[in-house]
Amino acid sequence: MRASGHFSSFQAREPGAGRYTAPVSNIYFELTEAFNARQRVVALASGQAVVYYRVAIMSKDGDWMIRETPEACATVLEELDRRGAHYRAGAPLDVRWLSGGWSSHFEFSDDRQRRVRCDFLSRPPRTSQSAVRRIFAGDKAPSGMNVVDLDTLIAMKQTQRAKDYPVIGVLATQLPPEREIEVTTDPDRIIALAGTFGHSAGRPVARLAATGADRHAVVLALAEEIDGLQQADRQRMAAYEAAARPYMEGCRAAGIHAIPLREAHDRMLAIAERLLPRALFPGSCNADAQ
Amino acid sequence: MQMLSEDDLNLRELSDEELDLAWDLWFDLAQATNEWDPPYSHGVFVNLGSPPETARPTPTPSAPGSSAEQVTSPSGVRT
Numbered sequence: 120m121r122a123s124g125h126f127s128s129f130q131a132r133e134p135g136a137g138r139y140t141a142p143v144s145n146i147y148f149e150l151t152e153a154f155n156a157r158q159r160v161v162a163l164a165s166g167q168a169v170v171y172y173r174v175a176i177m178s179k180d181g182d183w184m185i186r187e188t189p190e191a192c193a194t195v196l197e198e199l200d201r202r203g204a205h206y207r208a209g210a211p212l213d214v215r216w217l218s219g220g221w222s223s224h225f226e227f228s229d230d231r232q233r234r235v236r237c238d239f240l241s242r243p244p245r246t247s248q249s250a251v252r253r254i255f256a257g258d259k260a261p262s263g264m265n266v267v268d269l270d271t272l273i274a275m276k277q278t279q280r281a282k283d284y285p286v287i288g289v290l291a292t293q294l295p296p297e298r299e300i301e302v303t304t305d306p307d308r309i310i311a312l313a314g315t316f317g318h319s320a321g322r323p324v325a326r327l328a329a330t331g332a333d334r335h336a337v338v339l340a341l342a343e344e345i346d347g348l349q350q351a352d353r354q355r356m357a358a359y360e361a362a363a364r365p366y367m368e369g370c371r372a373a374g375i376h377a378i379p380l381r382e383a384h385d386r387m388l389a390i391a392e393r394l395l396p397r398a399l400f401p402g403s404c405n406a407d408a409q
Numbered sequence: 410m411q412m413l414s415e416d417d418l419n420l421r422e423l424s425d426e427e428l429d430l431a432w433d434l435w436f437d438l439a440q441a442t443n444e445w446d447p448p449y450s451h452g453v454f455v456n457l458g459s460p461p462e463t464a465r466p467t468p469t470p471s472a473p474g475s476s477a478e479q480v481t482s483p484s485g486v487r488t
Contacts, residue, residue, distance in 0.1 A: 144433075145432050145433070145436075166450075173421045173428065174420065176420065176432050176435045179436060179439045207448075208448075208454070220453060223452075224449065224452060224454070231437075233437070234443050238450075238452050356455060359454070360454070363453070363454065
């Protein structure tokens with residue numbers, strides 16, 4: 120696991136030059152350190168966290184949990200503005216909407232004209248607020264890169280997308296066995312761990328395996344569990360989609376994507392105050408959205 | 410049950426520098442599909458269709474060897 124040294128000393132190869140001339144780093148790792156330079160305000164999440172944990176290179180976008188404070192939002196906006204980013208249609212980066220589970224989206228081109236997309240949320244789905252507080256424990260700038268922990272990352276990956284579930288299975292192998300059995304998507308690992316940890320597990324499929332059920336039954340139970348997670352994710356997204364439509368139309372009509380970041384932010388706040396409900400599920404854990 | 414390929418699992422054996430290089434190469438290549446990417450991959454807008462400013466073009470088949478088929482990195486390297 121990486122703990123430091125996120126900027127490679129290797130150099131990018133120029134065509135035909137036969138030598139390395141430009142520094143190479145993961146722009147999303149670099150951004151994480153830039154956002155957190157003065158204070159721990161973001162934690163790398165989702166696909167780039169999967170890269171960090173060395174499970175797969177599978178995402179071309181960057182996703183962060185952002186600390187739910189006005190100062191954190193200002194810090195991120197300042198860094199994005201410095202890099203020439205513009206808003207994509209989405210919620211304004213403001214705690215009033217972040218706290219309702221909304222997400223904010225930005226885009227810019229790096230110095231090699233590659234598209235860099237940056238997504239932020241403060242309420243990761245299926246994650247308790249105490250877990251979120253632990254990720255941001257301490258106000259000082261982190262000595263290593265701030266990345267969501269494995270349990271949070273796995274919870275964020277329990278989406279409607281089929282491709283996330285094999286990744287969960289591999290991420291789970293990095294957990295202690297009593298935690299692995301609670302989240303793994305690998306039926307063979309559930310069966311292997313069930314004898315020791317299955318009876319006390321909180322997960323029905325693990326308890327089923329502990330009773331000595333055959334592999335076919337475990338596979339079916341696991342498939343039903345995953346389908347349930349996917350359907351729940353779809354339902355939650357549908358609620359956000361419906362609530363966002365008038366606001367998104369307002370943003371498109373205003374041409375938000377073509378407006379300088381600071382001006383776009385102010386205009387999006389004005390549109391959001393008219394058209395975007397701050398919370399869809401007040402007082403519910405469903406306010407934690409992805 | 411192995412859930413990812415050997416190439417993926419071997420990421421754990423890479424040094425930080427090698428991981429950066431591998432990701433950088435992959436990111437270069439992945440730029441070729443930007444126009445076909447969904448507008449949102451994360452966040453609460455993933456179910457929304459393409460906004461007008463990012464409407465996806467219809468992919469068109471290209472003849473072998475045509476420029477449309479080749480992937481060209483920003484530095485001009487065809488892959």
